Amino acid sequence: MGNVDFALTVEDLTVSFDGFKAIDNLALYIDKNELRVIIGPNGAGKTTLLDLICGKTRASAGSIKFKDEEIIGLPEHVRVRRGIGRKFQTPSIYENLSVFQNLEVSYPSGRSVFGALAFKCTEEVRSRIEAVAAEIGLPDKLETEAGLLSHGQKQWLEIGMLLMQEPELLMLDEPIAGMSAKERDLTAELLHRICKNRSVIVIEHDMDFVKKIAHKVTVMHQGKILAEGSMEKVQADPKVIDVYLGH
Numbered sequence: 106m107g108n109v110d111f112a113l114t115v116e117d118l119t120v121s122f123d124g125f126k127a128i129d130n131l132a133l134y135i136d137k138n139e140l141r142v143i144i145g146p147n148g149a150g151k152t153t154l155l156d157l158i159c160g161k162t163r164a165s166a167g168s169i170k171f172k173d174e175e176i177i178g179l180p181e182h183v184r185v186r187r188g189i190g191r192k193f194q195t196p197s198i199y200e201n202l203s204v205f206q207n208l209e210v211s212y213p214s215g216r217s218v219f220g221a222l223a224f225k226c227t228e229e230v231r232s233r234i235e236a237v238a239a240e241i242g243l244p245d246k247l248e249t250e251a252g253l254l255s256h257g258q259k260q261w262l263e264i265g266m267l268l269m270q271e272p273e274l275l276m277l278d279e280p281i282a283g284m285s286a287k288e289r290d291l292t293a294e295l296l297h298r299i300c301k302n303r304s305v306i307v308i309e310h311d312m313d314f315v316k317k318i319a320h321k322v323t324v325m326h327q328g329k330i331l332a333e334g335s336m337e338k339v340q341a342d343p344k345v346i347d348v349y350l351g352h
């Protein structure tokens with residue numbers, strides 16, 4: 106069933122590891138400009154689901170459509186080019202480069218730059234870098250060496266490096282891990298900003314943070330979806346309290 110209104114359509118998705126179904130016949134529909142949070146107990150399959158969407162792990166069966174096109178057979182780098190960005194928990198910035206340079210190296214290449222085109226392209230890159238720096242709250246840190254940034258700022262820079270590629274779907278695994286209260290608040294604001302132009306999927310365990318950011322919450326358990334809806338709705342669901350929130 107195709108539906109161009111969804112940014113991402115996942116249906117009948119299954120992955121088995123040695124006979125164990127880490128994802129079991131799962132369906133997920135993400136709207137354009139939606140910020141979806143996935144919660145659930147350890148081992149529920151949350152990370153595996155994101156691994157399947159970005160192409161890090163191959164599915165055993167099912168369908169993953171991005172902007173109404175099947176991507177399940179595509180390698181990871183092709184999915185990145187199609188507009189799927191994924192941030193892992195450990196930062197992978199270049200500590201000895203400036204914020205500007207970190208963003209610059211993340212600008213998608215692939216077109217030849219020569220002669221008179223070079224200057225135009227540099228200007229284009231610079232304005233993109235400035236726009237992204239503003240989006241991630243680091244406009245006055247462009248010349249700072251990335252290694253000197255706070256833990257939170259490093260995380261935002263990494264999000265910025267993904268934004269340089271203008272992804273239409275961005276996936277973040279526990280983005281506030283290790284952050285101060287102030288940094289958490291700023292991250293919530295950052296996520297509100299970036300989902301205006303794209304869909305965002307976040308895996309998160311901190312329920313106060315989930316309440317602040319989620320448009321909709323998906324609760325996973327044993328590779329399946331246990332509940333889905335507004336935070337209020339899933340919080341009041343006895344099944345969710347039983348397997349997750351009550352612990």
Ligand SMILES: Nc1ncnc2c1ncn2[C@@H]1O[C@H](COP(=O)(O)OP(=O)(O)OP(=O)(O)O)[C@@H](O)[C@H]1O
Nearest residue numbers: 122123126127145146147148149150151152153154
């Ligand atoms: N490559 C793999 N090989 C074998 N088993 C795996 C593999 N990847 C994940 N699993 C298993 O799949 C299940 C789901 O793991 P996953 O990491 O997706 O859960 P999670 O919901 O992200 O948990 P957490 O909140 O602890 O990160 C676990 O039982 C895990 O051991």
